[in-house]
Amino acid sequence: MSAPVDNAVVEYVAHVALYRQEFRRYLRELEVADQWRTAVFSSAEDGLAHDATMMARLHADGWNRYGWPEAAGGLGGNEIHRAVYYEELGHAMLPIPAQQWTLETLGPALIRFAPDLAATYMPGYLSGAEWWGQSFSEPESGSDLATLRTRAVDDGAGGFVVNGQKIWTSQGPTAKRLLALVRTGTPESRHRGLTMMMIDAEAPGVTIRPIALASGRRELAEVFFDDVRVDRERVVGDVDGGWAVAMHLMQYERGMYGYAVLNKVLVELGRLREDMVTAGTTPAQRQRFAGVYVDVVAAQARTATTVRRLAAGEAVGADSSIDKLLFGRAEKKANDLILEITREQMIAGAATSGSATGRGGAALDTARAEWWYSRAATVMGGTAEVQRGIIADHILGLPKESRGQRK
Ligand SMILES: Cc1cc2nc3c(=O)[nH]c(=O)nc-3n(C[C@H](O)[C@H](O)[C@H](O)COP(=O)(O)OP(=O)(O)OC[C@H]3O[C@@H](n4cnc5c(N)ncnc54)[C@H](O)[C@@H]3O)c2cc1C
Structure with a gap:
C-alpha cells in the first residue's frame, strides 16, 4: 500500500519548482548580471557595499525574500526555497551576496527565539540596508x-x-548589529549561565577594531564592550537560555550554510574548468579535478539531506557536525586544486596583469x-x-577520551 499523499507537500513542491523556473529566467534577463558576475573588489568593505546593492535589487524584486517567514519580512516558504535560491545563483555563475552567509547563520535563531526582533530587523537585513555579526x-x-x-x-532598570x-x-x-553570547550566570555556570543578546554596533561603549586576514582584507573584528547598556527586549530567547539558541544556530551554521558554501565552490570549480579548457591540462590534473569534484558533490548531497530535515522542522543536532567536517574539507580541497592548477599566476601574477588562464588583475587578488x-x-x-569529538561522543557513543592517553 502506498503512503497517503500530503496535498500541502505536493503544493509546496510545485511552488518551489515554479520559483526555480521564474528565478532562473529573471537572472538570465537581469541587465546587471554580467557586471555582477565579473565584479571583483580589492577590499572586504567594497565587496560588502556592492553585495548590499545586489541584495537591495533582489529584495525589491522579491527573490531573496522567499524561504523566510512573512512576519520577518519574507514571502514565506522554508529552507528548501533558500537552497534553490543558492543553487540558481550558482547555476547563473553569480556570487552569493556575502551578507547572506551570516544571515543564514543568525536569521533562523532570531526568528525562532526572538520573533519580535526578527520582525523589526530582518526586513532591513534582507534588503541589504544592514547586516550583523556573530560575536x-x-x-x-x-x-x-x-x-x-x-x-x-x-x-535593575529593565536591561x-x-x-x-x-x-x-x-x-x-561593517556590521550594524551583533548577536553576542554573554555570561549572565556565575563564572562557574558554564553553558547554563549564558544569554544571547542583540547589541547595536553603534551603542555607546562598543569599540570595533578590524582584523586584517593574511590576504590583507579586513573581514573580521575584535569587539570591546565597556559598560554597554542593552535593553531586556534585546535578549534572544531566555536569560540564561543562550546555549539553546546557540545550539539551534549551529545546526544552520554547519548544515544550511554548508549547502550554500558548496554551491559557491561548484561555481569556482566551474570557472577552473573553463580555465583548464582554455589553457590545457595534464592527466594528473584531470584526475585531481575529478576527485575534488566528487568530494564536493558528496558533501553537497549530505548537506542537502540536512536542509530537508531542517525544512521539516527536525532537530538535526550533532548530526550537523558531519556536514561541517565534509563541507569544510571539500572547500579547502577545491581551493588547493585552484592553487595547484593556476599556481604560476596565483604565486607570481601581478595584481594588474592579465593571465594565461584569464584570471588577471583584481580577479587574481580575489x-x-x-x-x-x-x-x-x-x-x-x-x-x-572538535567536530570529530562531537561525532565520537554524541553519534558513535565512543568511550570518553581519557586525558593523557591521546595518541
Ligand atoms: C575566518 C574565521 C571566521 C570566524 N568567524 C567567527 C564569527 O563570525 N564569530 C565567532 O564568534 N567566531 C568566529 N571565528 C572563530 C572560530 O569559531 C574559532 O576560531 C574556533 O571555534 C576555534 O576556537 P579558537 O580559535 O579559540 O581555538 P581553540 O579553541 O583555542 O583551539 C585551538 C586548537 O585546539 C583544538 N581543540 C580545542 N578543543 C579541542 C577538543 N575538545 N578536542 C580536540 N581538539 C581541540 C582545536 O581543534 C584547535 O586546533 C572565526 C574564525 C575564523 C578563522
Missing part, C-alpha cells in the same frame, strides 16, 4: 564556549550592562584571498577536531 568567540574561549567570560549584569571582549567577528568591521580564507574552513564554526 561568540573570545580570546580565551573559542572551541569551548561554556567558558565565555564577557559579562552581562542585570541593571543589562555588558563588559568584555569578543574576537573573530566576521563582517564585524582568487588569492579566497584561498587564504579557505584555510579557515576547518576552523571557523568549530574546528574539525
